[in-house]
Structures are given as structure tokens and as C-alpha cells.
Amino acid sequence: MSTPEGFNERVAAWSEDELGVTGRVLDVVTAPATVLSSDGAVVDPTAPEIVQLAADLVATMRVSPGCVGLAAPQVGEGVKVFCVDVSQHPKTRTHHGTYVLCNAEVVESSRNEKAREGCMSVPDLTGDVKRASRILVRGQLPGTGEWVEIRTDAFEARCLQHEMDHCNGYLFLDRVAGAHAIYQRQTYL
Numbered sequence: 001m002s003t004p005e006g007f008n009e010r011v012a013a014w015s016e017d018e019l020g021v022t023g024r025v026l027d028v029v030t031a032p033a034t035v036l037s038s039d040g041a042v043v044d045p046t047a048p049e050i051v052q053l054a055a056d057l058v059a060t061m062r063v064s065p066g067c068v069g070l071a072a073p074q075v076g077e078g079v080k081v082f083c084v085d086v087s088q089h090p091k092t093r094t095h096h097g098t099y100v101l102c103n104a105e106v107v108e109s110s111r112n113e114k115a116r117e118g119c120m121s122v123p124d125l126t127g128d129v130k131r132a133s134r135i136l137v138r139g140q141l142p143g144t145g146e147w148v149e150i151r152t153d154a155f156e157a158r159c160l161q162h163e164m165d166h167c168n169g170y171l172f173l174d175r176v177a178g179a180h181a182i183y184q185r186q187t188y189l
């Protein structure tokens, strides 16, 4: 694992054990559920229901093969909370392990790159999406509510943008260049 400038040791050391609650595996909603196209609400990351939601998102991600991130709208909650873990993905360069961010936003971004994306809420399709391959993201950890900044690249940067999109009411289908950039999924993980 590389540790470039801006690597956040606090986030890398975070695990869902900090939340102190047991995560439940939730059902994942699929398009065209309205919650997937609605702007999520800003949350209080210290609220007990948000702490539970954070644990639930991680638990649901962990039981879903190939899942590298999951956002609250995907389990039917219209709020700005998501989890990621790209540590096992072959396209990952920098990564911070498993973590959950609340109220996250992009502070800086650069270097657009196009790559294929899929989503548990759009199970039958994939698409080519252009996204920044270097980003600085700011958000709050659930439980403590502390603000953290994460500078990352490559696949983790893409995954963060995909999950933040969910929290703002967008799917990767909203980001493709057109119908020519959408594909039937060939394999199911």
C-alpha cells in the first residue's frame, strides 16, 4: 500500500468496531426507486440512528460479493452517509481500508479518467464514466463526528465519487456520455 501526501492515518485505522453497535444486513434497493434520485439530507454523525446506519452499511457491504462501497440511499435512507472498502480491488492504488463518511464533499479534484462502473442498485448494466483520478474529500466520521480529509487516487477516488453521487441523488447512469457507453453486465460477482 502506498502512503502518498495527504494519506489519512486516522481514517486508515478506523474500523466499524469503533461504532459499538452490531451492523445488520439490509436489503439493497434498485433503480428506479425514488430515494436513489433524491438529494440526501445532511446528518448529525453522532446521532444514534446514524451510528447504527453506518454499521448496517458496512455489514451489508461485507456480505455482498465484490461490493466496494454502499451509500445510504441504496438501503432506502435518503441521507449523506456511505461506506467504502477498495482494499481488495485490483485497480486500487492508495486505499484507507474500510470507513464510513458522513456529509462528504469533494474539495479538490484533477486528472479525469474514463473507466467501467457498476452498481448494486443497477444490477444489469455497467457504464463508462469519466471521473477525477485524484481527489481531496472532506467528511465526518460517524460516532465521533470529527472532520477528516482524505487525499487519494485511482480506484478509491472513483469509488468515493460514485458513493458521494449516490448521496446527492445521482447514479453512474447520470454520468455516462450516452447510450453507447452503457453495457449489459456480462458477469455477476
Ligand SMILES: [Zn+2]
Residues within 6 Å of the ligand: 118, 119, 120, 121, 162, 166
Ligand atoms: Zn452504486
